[in-house]
Amino acid sequence: MLVVLLVACKKKDNNGPITGQPFKFISLSASDTSIAVNGLTTLTAVATGDGLTYTWSALYGTIIGSGAVVQYTVCHADNFKVMCVIKDVNNNTLKDSIYINVK
Amino acid sequence: MSNKRTACLLLAALLLLVSQNIFSQCCSSGSPAGASTFVGLLNKKDIRVITYYRNNYSDTYFSGAVKQTDFTYLKNTSFKFFGLTLGYGITKKITAEYEMGYFISKVQVYKFTPNTTTTVKGFGLGNGFVTLKYGAYVKPEKNIEVTIGAGAKFPFSTQPQFVNYVIIPRDLQPSTGVFGMTGLLFFNKGFPGISLRVFSLNKYELNGASKYDFGTGKYDANYSYKYGNMLMNSIFVSKKIVNNFFGVLQFRSENRQADHVNGVLEQNTGNEVLYVSPQLSYSIVGKWHLAVMGDYPLYKNYTGKQMTPKYSWALSLTRDFNCGKKK
Numbered sequence: 001m002l003v004v005l006l007v008a009c010k011k012k013d014n015n016g017p018i019t020g021q022p023f024k025f026i027s028l029s030a031s032d033t034s035i036a037v038n039g040l041t042t043l044t045a046v047a048t049g050d051g052l053t054y055t056w057s058a059l060y061g062t063i064i065g066s067g068a069v070v071q072y073t074v075c076h077a078d079n080f081k082v083m084c085v086i087k088d089v090n091n092n093t094l095k096d097s098i099y100i101n102v103k
Numbered sequence: 104m105s106n107k108r109t110a111c112l113l114l115a116a117l118l119l120l121v122s123q124n125i126f127s128q129c130c131s132s133g134s135p136a137g138a139s140t141f142v143g144l145l146n147k148k149d150i151r152v153i154t155y156y157r158n159n160y161s162d163t164y165f166s167g168a169v170k171q172t173d174f175t176y177l178k179n180t181s182f183k184f185f186g187l188t189l190g191y192g193i194t195k196k197i198t199a200e201y202e203m204g205y206f207i208s209k210v211q212v213y214k215f216t217p218n219t220t221t222t223v224k225g226f227g228l229g230n231g232f233v234t235l236k237y238g239a240y241v242k243p244e245k246n247i248e249v250t251i252g253a254g255a256k257f258p259f260s261t262q263p264q265f266v267n268y269v270i271i272p273r274d275l276q277p278s279t280g281v282f283g284m285t286g287l288l289f290f291n292k293g294f295p296g297i298s299l300r301v302f303s304l305n306k307y308e309l310n311g312a313s314k315y316d317f318g319t320g321k322y323d324a325n326y327s328y329k330y331g332n333m334l335m336n337s338i339f340v341s342k343k344i345v346n347n348f349f350g351v352l353q354f355r356s357e358n359r360q361a362d363h364v365n366g367v368l369e370q371n372t373g374n375e376v377l378y379v380s381p382q383l384s385y386s387i388v389g390k391w392h393l394a395v396m397g398d399y400p401l402y403k404n405y406t407g408k409q410m411t412p413k414y415s416w417a418l419s420l421t422r423d424f425n426c427g428k429k430k
Contacts, residue, residue, distance in 0.1 A: 038176045040215055057270040059318030062211070062223055066267035073213070075176040076371060076407070081318050 051089030
């Protein structure tokens with residue numbers, strides 16, 4: 001099941017990896033929720049639904065890449081919030097956020 | 104109708120069209136230093152078009168006035184910018200100016216591992232400016248001009264830029280997305296006997312606050328990101344070298360105040376930089392002016408740790424259209 005869900009995490013799901021599944025934001029996780037200044041953490045959004053787009057935003061720092069899996073880095077220490085908004089083919093949106101502590 | 108008059112009317116129409124866009128669109132913010140020494144008044148009904156291309160490169164961190172060699176968050180940053188300035192002499196003492204520009208690219212290069220680099224890029228329209236200049240003391244017979252000016256700074260969009268649905272960092276945004284105001288003072292003194300001109304430009308930019316929260320990706324009435332105000336002081340010496348060739352040496356200080364988020368000082372913002380900017384210009388029949396210039400920081404003082412400019416160069420082409428009465 002996990003493999004199927006991860007396959008579904010594409011930036012623009014034109015092929016519809018899990019068509020017919022209800023639109024659901026399953027999880028937002030980080031490979032490391034605590035990183036050093038200049039460090040990198042990988043953020044993964046897992047969701048089901050059709051025609052998904054993943055919009056990422058952060059008050060500080062840089063988000064590298066696009067789609068369901070991105071990387072995040074910041075140049076100074078603090079606790080930083082990163083948000084992911086997922087939209088499906090019917091323009092329904094779901095969002096989640098995660099805090100990354102930078103030391 | 105002569106070709107010259109047709110060209111003047113077309114340019115006037117363009118200026119009018121651009122001016123209408125100021126009111127039909129909503130927003131803008133900061134832009135790189137211009138690349139022209141043509142900052143004084145125009146004759147009545149004359150039109151001036153300045154285009155320039157600027158390339159900037161940075162690869163050195165500073166904390167205070169000290170270079171930081173152990174901080175390697177970014178390998179380098181750079182931008183390529185195309186600017187356009189249109190000026191129109193409303194009367195012999197009032198000149199209107201419109202400035203805008205486009206970031207062809209704003210790039211940050213990261214080096215997270217020794218053998219690979221990662222590039223993040225922004226691009227798009229920078230801020231626009233409209234300025235009215237008034238000749239407070241203009242004495243052509245004494246080769247003296249004192250001009251004051253005031254204007255508005257505006258964004259073409261208050262929305263930050265997303266690339267592939269990912270917000271790009273604030274430093275790479277082409278526009279601040281906020282409105283602002285500008286004030287300027289220009290002083291010019293010419294010494295025709297020795298083909299020398301000394302002039303100064305003092306400019307202050309007052310920046311507004313953005314209500315767009317990058318953290319939530321939406322507007323929030325209770326949120327405020329206030330960009331620091333900027334004071335720029337320049338002094339120029341221009342000397343004719345040989346026929347149609349002019350050399351210009353500019354010293355420019357830029358003082359940017361720190362940004363504030365919800366009234367709290369934002370770390371790693373605010374700086375003082377002193378530049379020297381040599382320039383060589385070539386004048387063609389007194390109407391076309393081609394110039395090349397460089398910007399080199401002589402002194403840098405940055406709050407916190409910040410990437411600082413290393414060098415910048417620009418090419419500019421200026422054309423004057425004398426649409427008014429012949430003197």
